[in-house]
Amino acid sequence: MGVCGGIAAYKAAELVRVLRKQDHEVRVVMTAAARQFVAPLTFQALSGHAVHGDLLDVEQEQAMSHIHLARWADLLLIAPATADMLAKIAHGLADDLLSTLYLAAECPVFVAPAMNQAMWGKVVTQENIARLQSHGVHCIGPAAGEQACGEQGLGRMVEPAEICRQVLKYEQPSLLAGVNIVISAGPTREPLDPVRYITNRSSGKMGYALAAEAVSAGANVTLVSGPVNLLAPAGAKLIPVETALQMYDAVIMHSRSADIYIGAAAVADYRPQTLAESKIKKDGETGSIVLTKNPDIIAAVARLQPKPLVVGFAAETDDLENYAKHKLQSKNLDLIAANWVGQAEGGFDSDRNALQVFWPGGQQILAMTDKRTLAVQLLNLITEKWHEKNPVKNS
Numbered sequence: 001m002g003v004c005g006g007i008a009a010y011k012a013a014e015l016v017r018v019l020r021k022q023d024h025e026v027r028v029v030m031t032a033a034a035r036q037f038v039a040p041l042t043f044q045a046l047s048g049h050a051v052h053g054d055l056l057d058v059e060q061e062q063a064m065s066h067i068h069l070a071r072w073a074d075l076l077l078i079a080p081a082t083a084d085m086l087a088k089i090a091h092g093l094a095d096d097l098l099s100t101l102y103l104a105a106e107c108p109v110f111v112a113p114a115m116n117q118a119m120w121g122k123v124v125t126q127e128n129i130a131r132l133q134s135h136g137v138h139c140i141g142p143a144a145g146e147q148a149c150g151e152q153g154l155g156r157m158v159e160p161a162e163i164c165r166q167v168l169k170y171e172q173p174s175l176l177a178g179v180n181i182v183i184s185a186g187p188t189r190e191p192l193d194p195v196r197y198i199t200n201r202s203s204g205k206m207g208y209a210l211a212a213e214a215v216s217a218g219a220n221v222t223l224v225s226g227p228v229n230l231l232a233p234a235g236a237k238l239i240p241v242e243t244a245l246q247m248y249d250a251v252i253m254h255s256r257s258a259d260i261y262i263g264a265a266a267v268a269d270y271r272p273q274t275l276a277e278s279k280i281k282k283d284g285e286t287g288s289i290v291l292t293k294n295p296d297i298i299a300a301v302a303r304l305q306p307k308p309l310v311v312g313f314a315a316e317t318d319d320l321e322n323y324a325k326h327k328l329q330s331k332n333l334d335l336i337a338a339n340w341v342g343q344a345e346g347g348f349d350s351d352r353n354a355l356q357v358f359w360p361g362g363q364q365i366l367a368m369t370d371k372r373t374l375a376v377q378l379l380n381l382i383t384e385k386w387h388e389k390n391p392v393k394n395s
Ligand code: C5P
Pocket: 184, 244, 263, 264, 265, 266, 267, 268, 269, 294, 295, 296, 297, 298, 299, 311, 312, 313, 314, 315, 327
């Protein structure tokens, strides 16, 4: 494990602990800057091995040379990975032990970036990440949220337990290898005039988390997404749309060759009947908008022949079970994941959620947790259903 100099370095100590707890042997390389944040002794105590730091340290090189260290590792994880380290390794620079180790490594490499949101958003950082990914490096995160500098946005290191899960999953078989999955996510925008639209509070987090998990499970993922503030998971094909009608066209086109369709989008049920060509003026004390019904996208996918496995969502404020079961049947779905909205925790906009999943003849509760973990659990259920329906294709 490589640790770079950033405030998230203290979380890397927890990451070593979690990896050790899962019976993995960890050797730590710290950059000079990392040693300013956390003392090497912390990592030595947690990993049970002396920490490597200096490329030109004769004693360390005698104990285990950097080439030997690169051969010893089954996997190299750089967490936190700073913008500087990403830039270095993206361009083959090797002026310290960690960047040299990267260059010498033949094993799979994971990076968990952590930096200020503007640094992450900088074109050059994005180019470096894209370059590393094209070199086969796996990128975990970063996550969004409040930053140590007080700013908000993408750039936080993903939590240690989640990094551990993603890294260890790498060794697991790809349960959805070659399976074509279309996922719709986010809200739709229904324009009233050139400046106004009707929308809803969907953040797209659930759909994007499902897309990321499906990519990790080996699926070919097409993500049809309404406007959201999220980065598309690497490896998924993103089709950005705005209106329900655009989403309908994109979803139907891609679902004709899909094995699984997951309708996680919050599609507007209605759109304004007319679209004003110029901005509507505020004449009069009251105004009215005539709405017309949007097509039900998921029901249309369930009518396709051949029909993919169709998974829907139901966000309910009351009588969740009855509404969910009714939708399962009336829309001819194979699975429906229902959740409460308008409660203290979970639902739209939240990072956490709980689901009650129904299928013909069965149900399962997935307890309140973060949307990423929930996505894994739901995808496991979907994978199970898909394998039940396609025993031959999978044998
Ligand atoms: O009927 P309701 O909107 O509650 O159903 C929710 C499910 O139906 C979700 O999976 C959603 O993506 C899908 N849906 C759709 N097209 C619509 C409305 C909902 O695909 N016009």
